[in-house]
Amino acid sequence: MRLNLILPKVEPTQFEYPKKCPRNGCPGMRFVPRQEVSKKIVDAQHPEVTAWRCECKKCGHVFRVYPKGVSQKQISKRVNGMAVMLYILGLSYGAVEIVLSSLGMGIGKTSVYRAVQFVAARVPGLKRENMLSGYQTKAVGADVTSVRCNGKWVTVGIVVDAVNGMVLSIDELPGQDAKQLQAWLEPILDAVGADVVVSDDADALKNVSDETGRAQQVCKSHVVRNTESLVEELSAIISAGQDHSLEAIHVTVEQALQDLASLKEMIHSRRPEDQQRLEKIYLRYASARKPARGKKHDVAYRIRNLFMDRWNLWPRLTFYRTWKDEYGDEILDGTNNHCERAIGWWIKERYRSMRGYKQGRSALGISRLIAFAGNNLSRGMNLADLMA
Numbered sequence: 039m040r041l042n043l044i045l046p047k048v049e050p051t052q053f054e055y056p057k058k059c060p061r062n063g064c065p066g067m068r069f070v071p072r073q074e075v076s077k078k079i080v081d082a083q084h085p086e087v088t089a090w091r092c093e094c095k096k097c098g099h100v101f102r103v104y105p106k107g108v109s110q111k112q113i114s115k116r117v118n119g120m121a122v123m124l125y126i127l128g129l130s131y132g133a134v135e136i137v138l139s140s141l142g143m144g145i146g147k148t149s150v151y152r153a154v155q156f157v158a159a160r161v162p163g164l165k166r167e168n169m170l171s172g173y174q175t176k177a178v179g180a181d182v183t184s185v186r187c188n189g190k191w192v193t194v195g196i197v198v199d200a201v202n203g204m205v206l207s208i209d210e211l212p213g214q215d216a217k218q219l220q221a222w223l224e225p226i227l228d229a230v231g232a233d234v235v236v237s238d239d240a241d242a243l244k245n246v247s248d249e250t251g252r253a254q255q256v257c258k259s260h261v262v263r264n265t266e267s268l269v270e271e272l273s274a275i276i277s278a279g280q281d282h283s284l285e286a287i288h289v290t291v292e293q294a295l296q297d298l299a300s301l302k303e304m305i306h307s308r309r310p311e312d313q314q315r316l317e318k319i320y321l322r323y324a325s326a327r328k329p330a331r332g333k334k335h336d337v338a339y340r341i342r343n344l345f346m347d348r349w350n351l352w353p354r355l356t357f358y359r360t361w362k363d364e365y366g367d368e369i370l371d372g373t374n375n376h377c378e379r380a381i382g383w384w385i386k387e388r389y390r391s392m393r394g395y396k397q398g399r400s401a402l403g404i405s406r407l408i409a410f411a412g413n414n415l416s417r418g419m420n421l422a423d424l425m426a
């Protein structure tokens with residue numbers, strides 16, 4: 039996890055006057071400073087600052103104006119920012135209290151909790167209903183994970199820009215069947231104008247791309263891993279000579295081993311034109327019969343299914359090879375790595391050090407906050423912006 043967090047500062051000489059009179063309904067915009075008053079604060083550098091009592095010229099309402107980084111509260115924004123930073127980095131609320139208090143900044147666990155929740159609630163976008171406004175991308179990566187909240191598993195869906203890895207949305211889902219995934223994903227696809235969905239090879243997400251008329255790229259790393267382990271397993275069974283199902287469909291052991299070796303080679307080169315080759319091999323096994331209920335699936339039937347599946351999957355697996363943007367660049371790498379990395383860094387890494395979240399709201403809020411920080415890695419995430 040890499041983050042770039044910018045802490046708020048306290049500037050005792052910079053006063054920020056309100057644009058409008060704070061009294062409800064008063065349109066006054068001019069204020070007279072009446073009196074300088076001192077204010078004790080909890081801060082790393084300034085134990086005391088001055089504030090101004092100001093009067094609205096229109097209605098006579100008197101209010102205080104604080105220097106930059108200070109509010110009517112006792113704890114400075116810098117200390118609140120440090121609390122949020124330490125929490126994001128993995129400390130518990132209580133541990134943040136201990137660290138800051140030992141450095142002379144007295145902040146209670148409850149204030150740490152409030153500061154974190156406040157900032158998390160102000161992260162812009164990253165919710166399906168409220169996406170980063172106007173953000174557009176041609177391809178999104180989608181994936182689903184789960185986190186434990188108050189003893190129960192909560193399903194969390196994440197959507198990233200499949201081209202640059204920017205996190206677009208992190209949402210709690212009622213479940214992960216095709217209908218639920220579609221209800222979640224379709225508005226996001228519409229909002230960002232995406233034509234392509236990148237995902238792992240779970241059937242539910244394949245359905246979503248079909249139902250919504252989007253093209254799909256199935257993550258090549260997943261498929262390569264799965265295929266390799268199946269090729270290895272089936273080749274070993276054939277070589278052991280215990281299974282006689284191939285004889286029944288008149289395929290020799292040598293032929294079957296060669297077909298599996300070809301599949302392994304094709305899955306690595308992923309040439310779009312190999313689809314016909316897969317079909318041809320599939321046809322060699324097409325007559326393999328499904329074993330009776332309760333009987334173990336034999337080698338011939340499993341090879342038949344493996345080739346049928348890869349033959350059908352082929353366009354979704356090799357999609358990225360022929361898909362180009364308007365400038366003729368290939369902008370997808372064929373994996374869903376952006377999504378997996380986002381889950382690992384922004385959802386799972388902070389979560390690993392706890393026994394689970396207490397509330398679903400926190401799980402989403404904290405994940406969104408960290409993902410938002412990740413989205414702002416190059417500029418840095420200014421915590422003061424989220425505290426204003």
Ligand SMILES: [Zn+2]
Binds near residue numbers: 059060064065095099
């Ligand atoms: Zn006023």
